[in-house]
Structure formats: structure tokens, C-alpha cells
Amino acid sequence: MREDKDLFYLIRGDFLPEAMKKTLAVKEALDRGKASSVYEAVKEVGLSRSAFYKYRDAVFPFRTIQQAKIITLVFHLEDRQGTLSHLLDRIAKHGGNILTIHQSIPINGKANVTVSLDIEHLKVDLNDLIKELKQHECIHQIDVLSSGV
Structure with a gap:
């Protein structure tokens, strides 16, 4: 135990x-x-x-999780053209390396997207990246699913 x-x-x-x-x-x-x-x-x-x-x-502090280098985030998105593209572009522009993406089929205009990232070369604090992503009108929620190597 x-x-x-x-x-x-x-x-x-x-x-x-x-x-x-x-x-x-x-x-x-x-x-x-x-x-x-x-x-x-x-x-x-x-x-x-x-x-x-x-x-x-x-x-x-949460930023010490960055030492783990890999994090999995779950995004709750509106099903609008360009939303996923915007999300992935923002992550890449800040140095996040996208390892895997899984998107559910949209139901009632909403979809869940799970993204695993290598954040070793992230140029901003992870909290700041999440805050920036939450500002997009089509991203309703971001959850940290896991972190680790």
C-alpha cells in the first residue's frame, strides 16, 4: 500500500x-x-x-511539472472551422512539440481534443500558454490530464 x-x-x-x-x-x-x-x-x-x-x-508551483517534459491536455472545443488549427498553431509557436492528437466526433457542436505535448522547449510558462489558449472564443475548457515522461 x-x-x-x-x-x-x-x-x-x-x-x-x-x-x-x-x-x-x-x-x-x-x-x-x-x-x-x-x-x-x-x-x-x-x-x-x-x-x-x-x-x-x-x-x-505547477511550472515544476515542466521538468517532466511531456504533458497531456484535454480541450473542450466548439466545432468551428479553424479552431483546432488555431490551437495547434499557438502551441507550436510557443515551442510545444505535439506528439499525439485525438479528436472525438463533434456532438451538438462540441468536440473533445486530447493533445500530448513535449514541452522541453516551451518558450513560455505552461500556465501562460493555457491562459492564452483559453482566451480563444471557441476553446471552452482546458484540463490537464497527465504529466510525466
Whole structure:
């Protein structure tokens, strides 16, 4: 039987407790050199050092998934001419290498498309790419199905 420490979950940011969000902010400040010590970083974000040390090895920003290099996304699209082409073009322009594509037959004007990407050479943060893709009027939802090598 697996222990809880061996399991990982992808959780939307607004569900995280404030201490975990602040832990991520401390880690980012340290990584980017905006703080020279844990003491300085926790003071800046308003987090206790004990809370930081409690969560530092348990919470990671989504972008660390990019180290896995392969991610599978599910898109819920309107069945309109050019929508899939636009989606694939945006991914390619940002350096994503499309490995597989599976599109369902459109039902009631909607289709699901599953795309597996090699994101090793992605030129933008994965979150930023997803935000950009969501802005297209025919892309209604994007879900992360899996990530890994």
C-alpha cells in the first residue's frame, strides 16, 4: 500500500491554504534572488519560518511539472472551422512539440481534443500558454490530464 507522501495531486490555487500559497511565494523569492535568506523572505510575505519549513518540501508551483517534459491536455472545443488549427498553431509557436492528437466526433457542436505535448522547449510558462489558449472564443475548457515522461 502506498503512503500518502508518495502520492501527488494537482490542486487549483484558490483551494490552497494561505500558508501554502505564502510558502510558494517564499520559495519563488529565494529562487529569483529577491530575498537572500529564508528569514528575509518569510518576513516579506508574512509567514512564520516554522510554517515555511513544514510546507517547503510538500508544495510546488505547477511550472515544476515542466521538468517532466511531456504533458497531456484535454480541450473542450466548439466545432468551428479553424479552431483546432488555431490551437495547434499557438502551441507550436510557443515551442510545444505535439506528439499525439485525438479528436472525438463533434456532438451538438462540441468536440473533445486530447493533445500530448513535449514541452522541453516551451518558450513560455505552461500556465501562460493555457491562459492564452483559453482566451480563444471557441476553446471552452482546458484540463490537464497527465504529466510525466
